[in-house]
Amino acid sequence: MxxxxxxxxxxxxxxxxxxxxxxxxxxxxxxxxxxxxxxxxxxxxxxxxxxxxxxxxxxxxxxxxxxxxREDVLLKNYLFENNKQIAYVTGVRLYNQLGLTTQIPNVVRLASKDKQIKTTIGNLVIKPAKSYVTVTKKNIPLLQLLDVIKDFKSIPDLDKKQGIAFLKSSIKNLSDTDKNKLVDFAKVYPPKVRALLGAILQSLSLNELSKQLKETINYLSSYEFGLSQKILPSIENWNVT
CATH class of the missing domain: 1.10.10 (Arc Repressor Mutant, subunit A)
Incomplete structure (x- = not known):
């Protein structure tokens, strides 16, 4: 043929x-x-x-x-290359899909390790974001959780108490394997991500995992997320505010 x-x-x-x-x-x-x-x-x-x-x-x-x-169908074509997933949706568009914000932006951030994706799809403006590790279909949910932590302070109209509850519930429901992967990925994210994740893990009594992150951050540094101990008591051990 x-x-x-x-x-x-x-x-x-x-x-x-x-x-x-x-x-x-x-x-x-x-x-x-x-x-x-x-x-x-x-x-x-x-x-x-x-x-x-x-x-x-x-x-x-x-x-x-x-x-x-539909725009979402067209968007999927930019997430793959040679039938392998190379990017994922992050930013406010993701946080809206997760129920963390009511805002629906016309700018969509696509995170990729080695490629900057810029284009327009109908009314959507596609802009690049950084992925700290190589993207695979299986690790995207973990990377998206870490992105929520990274951008926690800047997510529009986020109810911080609900945001912490979402993170605790999401992490608690991960398999042991994925919990370990989450911690490994966090080690290449900024220190503030490791600090807040460590505090959340400690609050879930996942002390061995939180200890791994404790060893990677500077105990003299502080990390501002706009949180109080009333929302997450364990932050006092991680210099998170």
Whole structure:
């Protein structure tokens, strides 16, 4: 089967409204030039639409006209490269999804270890953020928890008591393996993250894990989160305020 026939067969299996890329079609690198021509012909014939360079979708017709792909569907294409996840959503958009803020920003932060992702998707502005470790599908929930701690003080309209309750509950419900991974990842985050995480772990009586973090921070430094001992009594042992 030649590349054009192969592409047509694969696109026929894709639902209308779905977004796809060269990765989705599993096009070998040596076939990119021929594939580009084949895709351009399909665009010209109205079978598919080009959203941006390298990103396509099958148009879906409704009584109100053509339905374009949702922003969240388009966003997913920037989280993967060569079928491997390289980035994740962080920042205020994430904190809204977690129920920590009511604000819904039109700026979405995508965190990646080795790539800066900047683009626009409809009304969304995509800006890069730093991932402190290499992103994998499995470690994203842990990295997002650490991001909540890192940005705790600056999350818009955050109820700090509820925020600490969310973190305690989320960490408590992790498996022992993931608790250990969380601590290992925290060691490459800023000291303030290790301090607040250590205080939370101590409050959960996870003393062996909190001790690991205690050894990594300067006991003369202080870390301001706008917290009181009434919200988290253990902060007095970590110079967290």
């Amino acid at each position: 030649n590349i054009t026939a192969d592409i047509k067969t694969k696109i026929a299996r894709i639902d209308t409204g779905e977004v796809f890329t060269y990765d989705t079609l599993a096009i070998p690198q040596g076939e990119f030039s021929a594939a580009a021509k084949a895709l351009s012909r399909l665009v010209a014939n109205g079978i598919i639409k080009r959203y941006k360079n390298g990103i396509y979708y099958k148009p879906k017709q409704t009584v109100f006209g053509e339905l374009k792909p």
